[in-house]
Amino acid sequence: MEDKIIKALKTEPQVQLKADFAQNVLRKIHKREADLERRNMFILAFGILTFFASSALTLILLLDLTKLPDLMGYAKWIVLGLGLFGVIQLLDAKLVWKRKLHR
Amino acid sequence: MEDHQLVNRVLQGNYQAYLELIERYKLLVVHMVGRVVTDEQDKEELCQDVFVKVYESLSTFKFNSKLSTWIATISYRMAVNFAKKRARRNDTQELDDVAFMVGHLDDTFEEKDFSNFVHQIVMQMPESYRVVLTLFYLEGFSYPEIVEITGMPEGTVKNYLFRARQKLKDLAAPYVGTEIEI
Numbered sequence: 632m633e634d635k636i637i638k639a640l641k642t643e644p645q646v647q648l649k650a651d652f653a654q655n656v657l658r659k660i661h662k663r664e665a666d667l668e669r670r671n672m673f674i675l676a677f678g679i680l681t682f683f684a685s686s687a688l689t690l691i692l693l694l695d696l697t698k699l700p701d702l703m704g705y706a707k708w709i710v711l712g713l714g715l716f717g718v719i720q721l722l723d724a725k726l727v728w729k730r731k732l733h734r
Numbered sequence: 735m736e737d738h739q740l741v742n743r744v745l746q747g748n749y750q751a752y753l754e755l756i757e758r759y760k761l762l763v764v765h766m767v768g769r770v771v772t773d774e775q776d777k778e779e780l781c782q783d784v785f786v787k788v789y790e791s792l793s794t795f796k797f798n799s800k801l802s803t804w805i806a807t808i809s810y811r812m813a814v815n816f817a818k819k820r821a822r823r824n825d826t827q828e829l830d831d832v833a834f835m836v837g838h839l840d841d842t843f844e845e846k847d848f849s850n851f852v853h854q855i856v857m858q859m860p861e862s863y864r865v866v867l868t869l870f871y872l873e874g875f876s877y878p879e880i881v882e883i884t885g886m887p888e889g890t891v892k893n894y895l896f897r898a899r900q901k902l903k904d905l906a907a908p909y910v911g912t913e914i915e916i
Contacts, residue, residue: 633899633903635848636852636899636906639848639849639851639852640852640853640856640867640871640872640902641871641872642849642853643761643872644765644768644849644850644853644872646761646764646768647774648760648764648778648781649778652760652778652781652782653753653757653760655782656756656782656785656789657749657752657753659786660752660786660789663786663790
């Protein structure tokens with residue numbers, strides 16, 4: 632009896648998949664790639680923007696173009712924060728890009 | 735074409751090669767997912783998601799194991815996570831606690847009917863038993879490969895297989911009768 636049971640276990644059960652199963656997988660892959668591309672572009676643009684913003688503020692600080700001493704205290708932290716955020720965004724964009732290129 | 739070549743072609747951006755890979759491992763994924771997720775629509779959707787995940791992770795696959803083992807591992811983990819979210823798992827249930835609904839077979843049943851009957855019983859077993867039986871008998875994986883896929887200790891895998899076989903023998907005995915020697 633065991634042989635018969637094992638033979639039955641090795642028999643493929645009925646499987647019903649849609650005819651366009653593989654095409655649907657590819658469609659999902661293309662959609663995810665497009666989403667990734669959009670996300671990456673957004674991160675890159677935002678990274679560049681914040682990077683330049685922090686650079687501009689650094690210049691303002693260094694050249695002391697503003698003559699408002701109270702504001703300078705806050706500006707220092709804004710510059711640091713934006714600069715750090717910009718670098719993180721750029722690194723993130725680089726990683727996403729690298730992952731995409733690897734594929 | 736060998737798996738290695740196929741994977742390299744997919745990594746070079748050849749979608750046709752990926753279609754071939756899907757065709758090659760479609761049944762493995764369907765069997766794995768089908769043993770954990772029972773709803774037909776969920777099953778098909780999850781099988782597609784497994785292949786999306788395989789595609790996204792393919793660059794990390796280093797051929798330390800067989801491609802089929804790697805795909806089966808992804809399928810098993812995704813199916814289990816899906817079932818956890820749906821909270822329909824009966825994994826904690828013991829085999830002896832399951833009340834089996836055995837379908838009717840007449841005296842003139844054919845081999846195909848018996849096979850359906852066996853699969854019907856398997857589907858009523860706790861999830862771990864279903865998965866182990868499928869991996870061992872249907873997909874032909876070895877014990878170490880099943881350990882790698884499921885993360886269960888080898889002793890547990892062997893125990894599940896033994897107990898599931900015993901249960902199947904007990905339930906199928908009245909239908910097989912004396913016509914086949916044990």
